[in-house]
Amino acid sequence: xxxxxxxxxxxxxxxxxxxxxxxxxxxxxxxxxxxxxxxxxxxxxxxxxxxxxxxxxxxxxxxxxxxxxxxxxxxxxxxxxxxxxxxxxxxxxxxxxxxxxxxxxxxxxxxxxxxxxxxxxxxxxxxxxxxxxxxxxxxxxxxxxxxxxxxxxxxxxxxxxxxxxxxxxxxxxxxxxxxxxxxxxxxxxxxxxxxxxxxxxxxxxxxxxxxxxxxxxxxxxxxxxxxxxxxxxxxxxxxxxxxx
Amino acid sequence: xxxxxxxxxxxxxxxxxxxxxxxxxxxxxxxxxxxxxxxxxxxxxxxxxxxxxxxxxxxxxxxxxxxxxxxxxxxxxxxxxxxxxxxxxxxxxxxxxxxxxxxxxxxxxxxxxxxxxxxxxxxxxxxxxxxxxxxxxxxxxxxxxxxxxxxxxxxxxxxxxxxxxxxxxxxxxxxxxxxxxxxxxxxxxxxxxxxxxxxxxxxxx
Numbered sequence: 246x247x248x249x250x251x252x253x254x255x256x257x258x259x260x261x262x263x264x265x266x267x268x269x270x271x272x273x274x275x276x277x278x279x280x281x282x283x284x285x286x287x288x289x290x291x292x293x294x295x296x297x298x299x300x301x302x303x304x305x306x307x308x309x310x311x312x313x314x315x316x317x318x319x320x321x322x323x324x325x326x327x328x329x330x331x332x333x334x335x336x337x338x339x340x341x342x343x344x345x346x347x348x349x350x351x352x353x354x355x356x357x358x359x360x361x362x363x364x365x366x367x368x369x370x371x372x373x374x375x376x377x378x379x380x381x382x383x384x385x386x387x388x389x390x391x392x393x394x395x396x397x398x399x400x401x402x403x404x405x406x407x408x409x410x411x412x413x414x415x416x417x418x419x420x421x422x423x424x425x426x427x428x429x430x431x432x433x434x435x436x437x438x439x440x441x442x443x444x445x446x447x448x449x450x451x452x453x454x455x456x457x458x459x460x461x462x463x464x465x466x467x468x469x470x471x472x473x474x475x476x477x478x479x480x481x482x483x484x485x486x487x488x489x
Numbered sequence: 490x491x492x493x494x495x496x497x498x499x500x501x502x503x504x505x506x507x508x509x510x511x512x513x514x515x516x517x518x519x520x521x522x523x524x525x526x527x528x529x530x531x532x533x534x535x536x537x538x539x540x541x542x543x544x545x546x547x548x549x550x551x552x553x554x555x556x557x558x559x560x561x562x563x564x565x566x567x568x569x570x571x572x573x574x575x576x577x578x579x580x581x582x583x584x585x586x587x588x589x590x591x592x593x594x595x596x597x598x599x600x601x602x603x604x605x606x607x608x609x610x611x612x613x614x615x616x617x618x619x620x621x622x623x624x625x626x627x628x629x630x631x632x633x634x635x636x637x638x639x640x641x642x643x644x645x646x647x648x649x650x651x652x653x654x655x656x657x658x659x660x661x662x663x664x665x666x667x668x669x670x671x672x673x674x675x676x677x678x679x680x681x682x683x684x685x686x687x688x689x690x691x692x693x694x
Contacts, residue, residue: 295604296555307544310604314550321543334530335516341523346505348557395504395519 248273250315251293251301253280255462257352258312259300260417260455265316265410268447269325283471313344316410328407339404343396343411347418351392354385355418362425367467368479385422389429393436401442408446416443417455424459492680522553525619537616548613552605552620556627560601563594564627571634576676577688594631598638602645610651617655625652626664633668 250266250273252259266273278284278299285297294301294310302309302318309315320330331337358381366373392415396403403411419440422429430437444452467475493499494506503510503519511518511527518524529539540546567590575582601624605612612620628649631638639646653661676684 296600307547309547309551311551311554313554314547317550318543318547321546334527337530338516338518338523338527341526342518342520345520345522345553345557348554349562353558391505 246305249276249293249303250274251276251278251290251299251303253278253285253299254455254458255280256299257356257417257421258414260420260459261410261414262300262312262315262319264417264447264451264455265325265329265413266319267451269319269323269329271319271323271325281465281470281474283474283477286474286477313410313414316414320410328404329410331404331409336404336409340409340411343403344414346396347414350388351415352418354381354388355421357381358385358427359421359425362422362427363462363465364478367465367470368475370467382427385427385429389433389436393433397435397439402439408443412439412443413447416440420456420459424456424462426463492683495683495686522619522623525623529619537613538619540613540618545613545618549618549620552612553623555605556623559597560624561627563590563597564630566590567594567636568630568634571631571636572671572674573687576674576679577684579676591636594636594638598642598645602642606644606648611648617652621648621652622656625649629665629668633665633671635672 248271250262252263252275254260254263263275265271278290278301280299284290285299290301291297293303293308296310298310300310300312300315302315304322309318317330319325330340358378361381362373362378365377396411396415400406402408403415419429430440470478494508499510500506502512502517505519507519509519509521509524511524513531518527526539528534539549567587570590571582571587574586605620605624609615611617612624628638639649679687
């Protein structure tokens with residue numbers, strides 16, 4: 246039994262792993278865990294990841310959760326080219342800095358916009374109140390500004406002249422609000438150029454293949470979601486809505 | 490609380506206007522996880538802090554990643570809700586609000602014990618690592634706010650004792666003196682412009 250990656254490409258961190266592994270020709274078995282069918286909440290998957298989340302890795306008897314940890318594990322184990330996680334102390338620190346900051350910021354706000362725009366109306370059966378969409382869009386705009394001003398600046402990539410894990414993780418997260426219908430690259434030419442560079446560095450075809458599902462997510466209807474998952478989401482999102 | 494993180498001078502160190510930040514010559518760095526790793530590597534600290542063993546290192550990375558939204562997220566939320574919100578609104582905290590944030594923290598505490606700590610002395614195994622230190626300082630925030638989460642969690646309390654001993658009890662206590670006295674904080678001790686900023690943040694949420 247070789248390396249197994251438990252993935253659903255609708256999930257941003259899963260796409261980062263998929264693209265990284267394929268781009269570096271890392272051999273792995275793609276274990277599809279369909280979130281919409283609630284397959285992440287089965288007893289079987291729980292043995293791989295007790296937190297019941299994708300992505301997850303199984304390498305022999307070793308299991309690992311959290312995409313950042315898995316990316317670093319693969320980069321080290323398969324000795325991928327240095328630019329992915331540079332040996333230079335300061336460049337490596339720049340990558341760590343982004344990978345840390347992004348959880349709450351780009352990932353946090355990008356996910357929030359996606360869930361609010363795509364999932365909430367499906368759960369409530371009501372159209373989304375415009376002020377709610379404006380609110381989550383503004384929160385994302387704030388962190389996009391910080392991303393451009395602090396992390397990207399005038400460099401080709403976050404760590405400097407070459408692509409690293411930071412750029413890949415950043416871009417897959419930004420594709421989530423794009424899939425939800427917010428074309429955040431449209432009025433941000435510098436960001437759009439950076440996106441083109443990242444796609445080219447990993448391979449345009451691979452990137453597009455990984456994003457096919459999320460870019461067609463607006464066709465999602467409530468009947469395509471497993472009933473127990475709908476209930477779970479309702480509980481989560483409406484609890485969040487009442488707190489926010 | 491005096492708003493010194495929002496000055497032009499500090500902005501030159503960290504444009505995100507947050508602490509902690511590092512400056513090493515002309516090199517500046519934000520984000521505590523990045524800074525911890527930078528220091529561990531630059532000063533070649535003992536291996537257990539960030540083990541060279543691939544799988545142990547991955548366990549540390551796994552916790553450091555998960556904690557942002559979970560232990561840190563929910564611990565901070567409880568602290569801000571319990572300590573700051575009443576100061577901003579001038580009203581006592583509604584009990585159901587405190588119950589809500591406490592329950593959210595309890596959920597991640599359970600995950601912490603069941604997945605990350607289990608029956609091991611420390612997160613990565615037999616020795617302390619960056620993961621334990623980052624975890625414990627975050628848990629001290631709700632403790633400072635008055636939620637003694639260690640009281641009915643003996644395994645967690647034992648782990649805390651081990652971590653304090655590993656870093657040095659006196660040093661740990663010295664570092665936590667401020668936060669453990671935070672309940673004496675009153676609105677007049679907070680810079681006015683910061684109060685306004687917080688009101689906007691917390692009440693928007």
